[in-house]
Amino acid sequence: MTSFGEYRLTRGKGALWLLFAAAIVVSIWRLFVGLGASTSLSDTTPWGLWKAWDVIVTVPLGASGFTMAFVRYMLKDARYEQIMRRSVIWAAIMYVSMGARLAFDIGLPWRIMNPLVFWGNIHSALFEVAWCVALYLIVLLVENGPRVTERIDRPWAHKLEHAIHWVGPAFVLFGVLLSSMHQSSLGTLYMIAGKRLDALWYHPWLNYIYLLTAVAAGLSVTILIEAVSSKMYKTPFQTNLLAKLGAAVGVALGIAFVWRLASLVIEGSVGALFRSDISSYLWWVEMLIGYVMPLTILARGAWRNDRRLLTWAAVGVLYGMISLRMNVVFTGMNEAMGASGYWPSLTEWLSSIGWTAGTLVVFTFLAEKLPGVLGDRVKKV
Amino acid sequence: MAGLAATFGRGVMTNHWIDYKNSDVIVAVGANPAENHPMAMKWIDRAREERGAKLIVIDPKFNRTAALADIYLPIRPGTDIAFWGGIINYALANEKYFKEYVAAYTNASFLVDPGFKFEDGLFSGATPGPDGQVKYDTKTWQFQKDEKGAFKLDPTFQDPQCVLQLMKKHYARYTPKMVSDTCGMTEADFLKVAELYCSTGRPDKAGNILYAMGITQSSHGSQNVRSIAITQLLLGNIGIAGGGVNAQRGESNVQGSTDMAMLFGNLPGYLPYPTAGAHPTLAKYNETTPKAGFWTNRPKFLASMLKAWWGAEATKANDFRYEWLPKLDARDHSHMSLFESMAQGELKGLFAWGQNVAVGGPNVDRERKALGKLEWLVAVDLFDTETASFWRRPGVNPADIKTEVFLLPAAASFEKEGTVANSGRWIQYRWKAVEPLGDAKDDLLIADQLYKALRDLYAKDGGVFADPIVKLNWNYGDHPDVAKVALEINGYTSADGKPIPMFSALKDDGTTACGNWIFSGYWADMEKPMAKSRIKEAPGGLGLNPQWSWAWPANRRITYNRPSADPSGKPWDPKRALVSWDGAKWNNADVPDFGWKDAATGAMIPPATSANAPFIMNAEGKGLLFSPSAMKDGPLPEHYEPVESPTTNRLNKRQFNPVATISGKGEFGQLAAVGDTKFPYICTTYRLTEHWQSGAMTRNTPWLGELMPDMFVEISESLAAKIGIKSGDQVTVSTLRGEVTAPAMVSPRMKPVTVHGVVTEVVGMPWHWGYRGMFTGDSANLLTPHVGDANTNIPEYKAFLCNLVKAGATGPVRR
Amino acid sequence: MGKGMLIDLTKCMGCRGCQVACKQWNNLQAVPTEFNAEFTNPPVRSAYTWTTIDFLITEVDGKTVSTFTKQQCMHCEHPACESVCIAAAIKKTKAGPVTIDYDKCIGCRYCQVACPFGVPKYQFDKATPKMQKCTMCADRIEAGMETACAATCPSGAIKFGERADLLKMARERIAKGNGKYIDHIYGEEEAGGTAVLYLSGVPLDLTKLKQGVTEEEVPNFTWKAMRQLPALLGVVGLSSLGLMAYSSRRNAVAAAEEGARSGAGAGKHPSKGGKHHD
Known part of the structure; x- marks a missing residue:
């Protein structure tokens, strides 16, 4: 016997499903017409919105998975079980979605697995990312497996669930390791540019900055999932637990913040902050919204225990994470690539928005279909 | 070329491409080797790298050669005589010329007729014609002779009538100030170039002057060349390795086609073409044979040519059928005259064979119109050219044009075999690489089939003067055999048809036949003709490569090489020894261009004999600083303004060349007045690396078209600022002949010139475009005037007046 | 050490024979262009134009200066593109060229981001695109020939040979040049050394050579992180x-x-x- 939940299709969800469908349609269309006809990509902007948003940003948006698995299993804090479940299933959605989107971005999608299966290049950060992501998908499968097996009342499902629970901690550890690697390696990607990258975003250890901000962003995503889930599904917003996560966010973000500023000073690039051009303004906004604002909130126990402020801090952290990655891909490489005026095409917008919408509605679908995700909300309502 | 023949005896590049590596100072004037003769740059670079040679570029625009030059000197288009006159004056006044050389090998000591004068811009002997232009009687330009008929000389050079003194007087007016004001350059720059270039006026230095169409396409083009030739004689740069006047031909086989009588006034091998009035018989023609120099052999060359043409029909008894040779009337039949006649309906038909006049001709819209007066036009070309499609050019209703047009597809150079003669006179065989596409045929086959069809028609139906055609000695096989044609050109003995070794074997008794005497020797071995020889070998390190193809005349690589050694036969510079007398015999690196060995006995001829007459093609035996007969417009070059000029002539009272061909006939005659304010800018045309001539081939080649897709107009930043445009904006350039609209190229490559104190803008434009093919645009020749050089009638493409206005739009203009 | 090319900018006259020879040998289509007042055409290198002569026309102290810079893949000794290629499709071969194996390339385009010279170009116009760039005529080298551009260069500005020999030749030219050259062999140190080397007679800012290129081996930029x-x-x-x-x-x-x-x-x-x- 199986006992999946009911999915309630609302008008809002319907709109998101439509966007998702549209994204899949244009993605398939892109296969037939090529990248030039469907995107604004060019030799001076070889990596556009799809690489930046759908891969480089989407992966840390899925960092909620390994961070919360870490909290739950490495720190062995069972209070976070429900929170972890939502974060981990969200991560799985992000990673699967990212993989699909990446396939449409590369020139020859049917070859996406070739480097992993047939040949590869260990010097390539991208190769490393690809391997880790592929393996981490297995980890996510394992971590989310119980949400499905627990709904299936069959001996094999019980056995499988038991097996998963038994190997779980090892997989979690494996997932943490894989994530540390690929979240940092996403930063390594642009280290190949060296100082061709604008001084504002150049960092000699961009990989660790990416890892730190991924950790911060992952926990922030968790906070936001809780905020949304408590609104939508009336799950408990466990402020005390989330405030602890907020403190961890503050630590990771704080290290990244100080390190970034220190690096600017060491590299002698402080002057770049006062260039009064668009890129320097973008840097200031990134710093104020993405670092100063959240750090200010998270530094104080009272503030981070304020549900509203904590949520705002999480939003700020995400902004900072996204801003850093977008600025590295676009603003910071603009001059070096000789790019002028890249603006994503309609297809790119539609695809990125649609796939992102897809992650949201697939989450609602899974959350509603797999009651274990939402846990004991009904009792609380 | 006329200017070279009038100075040295032959109208050819004196040296050859590889020889550039031996130069110490190289001047590219009116030539742009980097763009139009790129291979030349290899050897120029060799000279610079290995000898520290200097490259001077003199050109109205800062072209791609200038980009590599040591000195770039801007010059106002059409003022080359003023510039070189200034150099000659500088050399004479500062005694920078090579005195021993000048004394021994030029006519500097010759005494000129006491009646010789130069006044008010005219030399003595001028008779004005109805249009104000003059004709010269050259009687007073001749040299004085003693009672025995020998030239009178003044070895002390003191006699005011001696050539050197006359030159000093003539060129004294060409002061640095006058030159710089006329040519639009600073005095300092002029003096810098003068000093550097005149540093070659010594035995151990070689100066090399390269020129091309920037010199010849002028109403005084031949005298431009003469100025350069005189400069080189004065500096002792003729006949030596690394020196010379190096005329760089505009096409791969211009030299060859000129050798083969492309010019209407020539028979093959530069035999003058007989006219009906003056030369009705062979005897009359032969009466004009020069009395001294190598041309005394001319009757042998003509007899052998006639023998080649009519074979057994031609005998000594019937004057080798001289009467079958069509004669000229006394009229000019060069390009411009031809089109003027065509416009008047005097021509029925035209073969435009590998020629795209509808892009290349001056005042081209009128020439296009003139084509419409023809009954028929046959275009033989690789592509549908503007000429072949003149009847459907923009703005014309094809129904209004009655001309019947045929386009015969021709094979490209790599689709056929045969020889080409390059600028350095090398006749090189080219093998076929691929078969022609489609119906295309090689030119020889087209000519062969055309001839045979005509012959059969004449044989069947008869006609006026049929014999010369029906009885022509034409037997090269069903599919004509290049080797058989080559044998005929080389010459053979009538009895056995065996090739003759050299033109010295030619006779005027009918025992030899020869299509073109100067080529004798290139096909002397039917199995292994020298034209196919490819042995890379450079004895003495001078790059002579005597076994790489064959250079006319007589496989001589550097012409007039006797002056490379002093009168005693000792080379001026042992490192450049071409010929050298060791006291008993001549040691030759190159084929001597003088009598060095008695042909009959094999005995060596000591140097004294040749020292007296080192320029064997000239009757005087000398290099002609003062050229008494050959030039129609004066024995010494004199500066005249281009026919259309922004300024009055300050050097004399004639505005432009008084002998230049000025087309006054009907619709070809539009000319702007001096300093016409409606046309305030100087305009000049040029070529680009990426395209070739009228673009018929290159504008149909995508890989070349993508490099230079569109016509453009090049102007200075100051002119652009004045009319308020920037690069890429369209401008309309107009003259009295027509207008051209194209995007502007605004850059520091083009700068205004200051002419007698007045800043004058210069507008440049390439002339490769037309309305057919893959890449189209306006033809620059819509603007050019129908005026030409006094001696050659080469049109004055390089200097005329125009106006230029903003056209309002931006981007390319395609037609 | 492998083969390379020495491009002596003092000898280049901008005839662009190399551009045409490259297209001819590699069978690259002509691309639609229009008049460019700077003469450089096609104005940018692309999947169909692997080499260009980049013109520069300017004035220095009132004197017109015009330079021609041949541009193509530099064939780094330690190529960034090779190091980042996810599919190991890009290889620095022993013979010298940096080549792309079209059968392996998946089209991630990371090489385009990575190349310090902006060399690799993608066929964005195709549904099954390839990453393209100068191959240093690897096929010709294999057949014992020199590169098409070097073979066609009329002025001898492009010299093909062993990189070590070319470096020596370049040093000799500078030494004997009497100030004709600036004292810098571009490519000796740039990007940790490239197989294509340049000599210039004018300061590099009067050429179109990329300025400010690192002298470190670019793969180290990421390797220092990866090795940790x-x-x-x-x-x-x-x-x-x-x-x-x-x-x-x-x-x-x-x-x-x-x-x-x-x-x-x-x-x-x-x-x-x-x-x-x-």
Whole structure:
């Protein structure tokens, strides 16, 4: 016997499903017409919105998975079980979605697995990312497996669930390791540019900055999932637990913040902050919204225990994470690539928005279909 | 070329491409080797790298050669005589010329007729014609002779009538100030170039002057060349390795086609073409044979040519059928005259064979119109050219044009075999690489089939003067055999048809036949003709490569090489020894261009004999600083303004060349007045690396078209600022002949010139475009005037007046 | 050491024979262009134009200066593109060229981001695109020939040969040039050394050569991070295990304390998932 939940299709969800469908349609269309006809990509902007948003940003948006698995299993804090479940299933959605989107971005999608299966290049950060992501998908499968097996009342499902629970901690550890690697390696990607990258975003250890901000962003995503889930599904917003996560966010973000500023000073690039051009303004906004604002909130126990402020801090952290990655891909490489005026095409917008919408509605679908995700909300309502 | 023949005896590049590596100072004037003769740059670079040679570029625009030059000197288009006159004056006044050389090998000591004068811009002997232009009687330009008929000389050079003194007087007016004001350059720059270039006026230095169409396409083009030739004689740069006047031909086989009588006034091998009035018989023609120099052999060359043409029909008894040779009337039949006649309906038909006049001709819209007066036009070309499609050019209703047009597809150079003669006179065989596409045929086959069809028609139906055609000695096989044609050109003995070794074997008794005497020797071995020889070998390190193809005349690589050694036969510079007398015999690196060995006995001829007459093609035996007969417009070059000029002539009272061909006939005659304010800018045309001539081939080649897709107009930043445009904006350039609209190229490559104190803008434009093919645009020749050089009638493409206005739009203009 | 090319900009006259020879040998289509007042055409290199002569026309101290810079793949000795290629499709061959294996390339375009000279170009116009760039005529080299551009260059500005020999030749030219050259062999150090070397007679800012290129081996930029991955794994792994052990113990202690305080109630934990692992 199986006992999946009911999915309630609302008008809002319907709109998101439509966007998702549209994204899949244009993605398939892109296969037939090529990248030039469907995107604004060019030799001076070889990596556009799809690489930046759908891969480089989407992966840390899925960092909620390994961070919360870490909290739950490495720190062995069972209070976070429900929170972890939502974060981990969200991560799985992000990673699967990212993989699909990446396939449409590369020139020859049917070859996406070739480097992993047939040949590869260990010097390539991208190769490393690809391997880790592929393996981490297995980890996510394992971590989310119980949400499905627990709904299936069959001996094999019980056995499988038991097996998963038994190997779980090892997989979690494996997932943490894989994530540390690929979240940092996403930063390594642009280290190949060296100082061709604008001084504002150049960092000699961009990989660790990416890892730190991924950790911060992952926990922030968790906070936001809780905020949304408590609104939508009336799950408990466990402020005390989330405030602890907020403190961890503050630590990771704080290290990244100080390190970034220190690096600017060491590299002698402080002057770049006062260039009064668009890129320097973008840097200031990134710093104020993405670092100063959240750090200010998270530094104080009272503030981070304020549900509203904590949520705002999480939003700020995400902004900072996204801003850093977008600025590295676009603003910071603009001059070096000789790019002028890249603006994503309609297809790119539609695809990125649609796939992102897809992650949201697939989450609602899974959350509603797999009651274990939402846990004991009904009792609380 | 006329200017070279009038100075040295032959109208050819004196040296050859590889020889550039031996130069110490190289001047590219009116030539742009980097763009139009790129291979030349290899050897120029060799000279610079290995000898520290200097490259001077003199050109109205800062072209791609200038980009590599040591000195770039801007010059106002059409003022080359003023510039070189200034150099000659500088050399004479500062005694920078090579005195021993000048004394021994030029006519500097010759005494000129006491009646010789130069006044008010005219030399003595001028008779004005109805249009104000003059004709010269050259009687007073001749040299004085003693009672025995020998030239009178003044070895002390003191006699005011001696050539050197006359030159000093003539060129004294060409002061640095006058030159710089006329040519639009600073005095300092002029003096810098003068000093550097005149540093070659010594035995151990070689100066090399390269020129091309920037010199010849002028109403005084031949005298431009003469100025350069005189400069080189004065500096002792003729006949030596690394020196010379190096005329760089505009096409791969211009030299060859000129050798083969492309010019209407020539028979093959530069035999003058007989006219009906003056030369009705062979005897009359032969009466004009020069009395001294190598041309005394001319009757042998003509007899052998006639023998080649009519074979057994031609005998000594019937004057080798001289009467079958069509004669000229006394009229000019060069390009411009031809089109003027065509416009008047005097021509029925035209073969435009590998020629795209509808892009290349001056005042081209009128020439296009003139084509419409023809009954028929046959275009033989690789592509549908503007000429072949003149009847459907923009703005014309094809129904209004009655001309019947045929386009015969021709094979490209790599689709056929045969020889080409390059600028350095090398006749090189080219093998076929691929078969022609489609119906295309090689030119020889087209000519062969055309001839045979005509012959059969004449044989069947008869006609006026049929014999010369029906009885022509034409037997090269069903599919004509290049080797058989080559044998005929080389010459053979009538009895056995065996090739003759050299033109010295030619006779005027009918025992030899020869299509073109100067080529004798290139096909002397039917199995292994020298034209196919490819042995890379450079004895003495001078790059002579005597076994790489064959250079006319007589496989001589550097012409007039006797002056490379002093009168005693000792080379001026042992490192450049071409010929050298060791006291008993001549040691030759190159084929001597003088009598060095008695042909009959094999005995060596000591140097004294040749020292007296080192320029064997000239009757005087000398290099002609003062050229008494050959030039129609004066024995010494004199500066005249281009026919259309922004300024009055300050050097004399004639505005432009008084002998230049000025087309006054009907619709070809539009000319702007001096300093016409409606046309305030100087305009000049040029070529680009990426395209070739009228673009018929290159504008149909995508890989070349993508490099230079569109016509453009090049102007200075100051002119652009004045009319308020920037690069890429369209401008309309107009003259009295027509207008051209194209995007502007605004850059520091083009700068205004200051002419007698007045800043004058210069507008440049390439002339490769037309309305057919893959890449189209306006033809620059819509603007050019129908005026030409006094001696050659080469049109004055390089200097005329125009106006230029903003056209309002931006981007390319395609037609 | 492998082959390379020495491009002597003092000899280049901008005839662009190399551009045409490249297209001819590699069978690259002509691209639609229009008049460019700077003459450079096609104005940018692309998948269909692997080499261009980049013109520069300017004035220095009132004198017109015009230079021609041949541009193509530099064939780095330590190519960034090779190091980042996810599919190991890009290889620096022993012979010298850096080549792309079209059968392996998946089209991730990371090489375009990575190349310090902006060389690789993609066929964005195709549904099944290829990454394209100058191959240093690897096929010709294999057949014992020189590159098409070097073979066609009329002025001898492009010299093909062993990189080591070319470096020596370049040094000799500078030494004997009497100030004709600036004292810099572009490509000797740039990007850690490239197989294509340049000599210039004018300061490099009067050429179109890329300025400010690092002299480090570019692959090291990422390798320095990648090589730390084992250490990172070690730190994260060990600290995770440590924390796990600590947490287990903390939980055990807490449970024991709670058990001591409230007896048997401690075993009832609300979380289902937790009971297997705590």
